[in-house]
Amino acid sequence: MNPRVPIEFARCELGLSQSPTPAWVLDAASLTFRWANDAALEFWGADTREALFARDIITSAPKPVVERIRGQIARCREGERVSEEWIMYPNGQRRTILLDVRAILLDEGKLGMLLQAQPLAGVASEAVERNVAMHRHATVILGLASNTGALLAQNPAATATFGEREGWPAWFEDPAEAGRILEATLADEVQRNLLPVRTLGGERRWHLVVTQPMRDPVSADIGVLVEHLDVSAQVEAEALAETTQATLEIVERQRREILQLSAPLLEVGDATLAVPLIGRLDRERHELLMAKLLEHVSTRGVRRVLLDLTGIAEVDGEAGQRLVQLIAALGLLGARATLTGVRPALALELASTGAALEGVAFHRSLARGLAQRRGLDGRGS
Incomplete structure (x- = not known):
């Protein structure tokens, strides 16, 4: 079967309805509830399906959360099955889960999203959970690159700006700049560089790029923590000021010449x-x-x-x-x-x-x- 073709929900509805794992279906366009099993009702703290389907889970959600959800849906539309760790608050209760998302076809041929919430064994400390939440909601672009430039992790702000690219060098207008920065950073030197990048939409932006060595907590290998801050407005303002000053100098020189004449x-x-x-x-x-x-x-x-x-x-x-x-x-x-x-x-x-x-x-x-x-x-x- 072609993995890019969504499965029909009718083919798996019976098994999902009897599953102890909370499962629910959202409309891919409106992100409203279309279906939920009994475990999902308990997970969301809803007495009836009608009460759950009436909930608006998007309007009250923070913007980074909505962008993360839409980013997952976009990946699922391309045939990908996405599994990510989430901290959710159904009915006000904190739950740490591994959320599995995949595209499905609803009865009327519309695209839906099947979500299954697997509780994670063990619960992280409050400090860890808060650090993870800050990382996900930060507007600063963050990533962890290996010593070869491969991206090991990136926060939602990075995904929104650059998409899912093969490596950190692909963020730059000149990928060779990333190699130079990697080499200097791995020599145990914090680097600060002002460089042009290309966003997911192909737009040229100026980023202040700060890098420092960091040990990967999974492999224990030394990698590079990268931080990008968009300073395009400042760079463009400074360039305009320089151009304006040069123009004023030309005008003044011409004025003096006219006075001479x-x-x-x-x-x-x-x-x-x-x-x-x-x-x-x-x-x-x-x-x-x-x-x-x-x-x-x-x-x-x-x-x-x-x-x-x-x-x-x-x-x-x-x-x-x-x-x-x-x-x-x-x-x-x-x-x-x-x-x-x-x-x-x-x-x-x-x-x-x-x-x-x-x-x-x-x-x-x-x-x-x-x-x-x-x-x-x-x-x-």
């Missing part, structure tokens, strides 16, 4: 500079222009500077004072300033400063200023 220094004749100003004459642009222009005048022996203000689109209330300061600084270096293309708003700003501008020539345009300097149209403005 907004006030080019053009040599237009013997010891003469033309400086077309573009944009706003704000504090930052003024400081940059002062540093660049005064350095050029000092080192090149410039005697005449034509400041073309045609491209000054806005003034911020201090533009006139800044221009006066620039003209004064040029004079201290032995250079005379000529202003061209002064607009009405800037003219008002200059007038409001009350500064004496004797010796400063004014022209309507840079072309007229250049022509005057070259002696092409006399001294007219």
Whole structure:
């Protein structure tokens, strides 16, 4: 018989009904009771089958328990027969059992799950039971790997994330990383690594992987306890911050370059500079222009500077004072300033400063200023 084809419940119902082992059937989709033998009624503390079938065992169950049950059902759908140790609380009484689960076909052709609860000989201590329960409900991914990387055990969080894979290296995007970590860990060194993994659905995630040597309590061989913590959100946030910082640096560099281009220094004749100003004459642009222009005048022996203000689109209330300061600084270096293309708003700003501008020539345009300097149209403005 093909082991992947569920057996028909009708073929085993008689034997199960007379079995002393608690047995019950759940609907695979809704996880509601469909059938139970007398031993199951006693196990669940139910007076009648109707009372048992009315119970909702899923809604009140913790999420990890529901995920574990659905994980077992998924394995049974693939033809697997699953036997796992459970601590259950039917009717409020703690029971430690070995729960055997397999798929069956119900009368109407629907898929059901046959569960049989075999009480375990001996009861673990309360501390052991609590440790086991914490292990099963923990959201941190835990596993025990052999010295070759084979998975000896994994908690439900690991199964939910990676499924049932052949070995721990299969969790990683690059399985060779697991071999390197195994080797270092088995040399009695606790390892902490940030590495990309591939989940059951193929999603790429970043995990902080912590490993340490651990003796397998069953074989007594030294293996590796592995702990995975998903830190993808943190890694992605840090990467975004780095990208944002790099972008800001590029923007700042480009802004500085634009500022440099907004006030080019053009040599237009013997010891003469033309400086077309573009944009706003704000504090930052003024400081940059002062540093660049005064350095050029000092080192090149410039005697005449034509400041073309045609491209000054806005003034911020201090533009006139800044221009006066620039003209004064040029004079201290032995250079005379000529202003061209002064607009009405800037003219008002200059007038409001009350500064004496004797010796400063004014022209309507840079072309007229250049022509005057070259002696092409006399001294007219």
